[in-house]
Amino acid sequence: MYEDMAISLQKIRSGLYIILDDKIPFYNLKKEFFKKIKNMDSFIYHTNAVLNFGKREMRDADLKEFTEMIIENFKLNIIKIITKSPELKEIAKKRGFKSEDFLEKSETEFGDNIINEDTLWIRKAVRSGQLIEYRGNIVILSDVNVGARIIAGGNVLIMGTLRGDVWAGKDQGENSVVIASFFEPSQLRIFDTFLLKSDNIQKENDNIPRLAYLKNNAVFVTEYKEWSLRGK
């Protein structure tokens, strides 16, 4: 029962985050890992993976065996190893893996805030002059046109084109995000901060979904590649 939970998988920005329990014996860990990943083998081929060994102490040979097993069987691309043990860190360095104490905060911060509950779904296009205000998240399955206004207490997700005004995290949502398939807002605000737009920057018409978030009292916009149905 306990060993079933020895391995947990999470989706993070750079790929797959694999947390390996540091209390069960190494042999059982290998067995459990095989069991868990085997069901989804071709789904995760060539995915970037971050391994978290926790406080586990490992020999060089063990690490070599484990990583080779992962690479050969599941074609995972190990980009980082998270460990609290200084010796394992040294070994990982020798083997050519990056290693760190903690997972970077930026890896998880977008995914974690998007809470499923309390969401308003809107199916029709929000047209000019219409105001949509809701205390939770707002999901719009169509466009938001110029002159329309969306005010949400939480996150805003727009499946179509965003051309109107958006205010996410109205009351205390410093962690709120705005995601849109086609990102051309006329005005964007998260919590108390506006997105500053420079006139000099050319319009990007590359059709990549974009995500706006608040950090250090400024709103930043990044390409939202996790949602890469359209690809690049």
Place this chain on the structure above:
Amino acid sequence: MRSVENILKSDVGYKSNPDLAKVIAVVSGKGGVGKSTITANLSLALAMSGQKVAVIDTDIGLRNLDILFGYSDKIYNNIIDVIEGTCTLNDALIQDKDFSNLVFLPASQIHDKSSLKSKGFTRIIDALKPEYNYIFLDVPAGIGQGLKNIIPVTESAIVVVTPDKASVLGADRITGILETNNIVVSDMIVNKFNIDLLNKGGCLSINEINEILGLNLLGIIPDDLSVLEAMNSGIPLVKKKNCPAGQAFVNISKRFLGKNAPILYLFRENILGRILGKLGF
């Protein structure tokens, strides 16, 4: 965005109840985009194909649909007279001299928009409904009292835009208002479309308009000098021959009734005309 198959057909002319007329408003956010021209010519083109059509001018105080039809000297009673009870509905209706299945109810010039009482207006529409196939309302521009008057009686609306940003954004605003009032806004007509100007990058393309509005394209009317001429002479475009804008209205009326017809009718001059044009005649 809709697929090509959907673009070819329109459901704005489809009637769920075949015994009663469908009430269709012709709207736009911005003024001067050609609502009255389109109302007059589309209703005439439908009348030419045998439909029984009633046209009501709801632009009280600033009527101009009668000029386009050429009825200016035939108006003795108007819609406000009917509402106030000084005449009957049949007294006020004007029948077209060429197509007897088209009637026109003129607006009053001396009253204002608030005189169009919703109770009386609904009564007029209800009286017309069993006798006609389609009732067209020519709606004043903007989102004021004029629009509020027609909301209780309208079932669906056709949005008129010209290929410029002010008109498209205005149309978006008015579409939003009508949709909140449960009026089906499914189709748009692009007026004053100039292909030379588009090639120079001077106006919005059909795709750009469609991206903003997301409506079904019922038709495109080319920018044509004969439109102005027709208005001043009082002979509607569809009654003229060899007129590209007139042909565009005939195509729109076909698509309105669910038949296939090309969206844009581009008129090509004959060889003699082109040579004479080059020589400067």
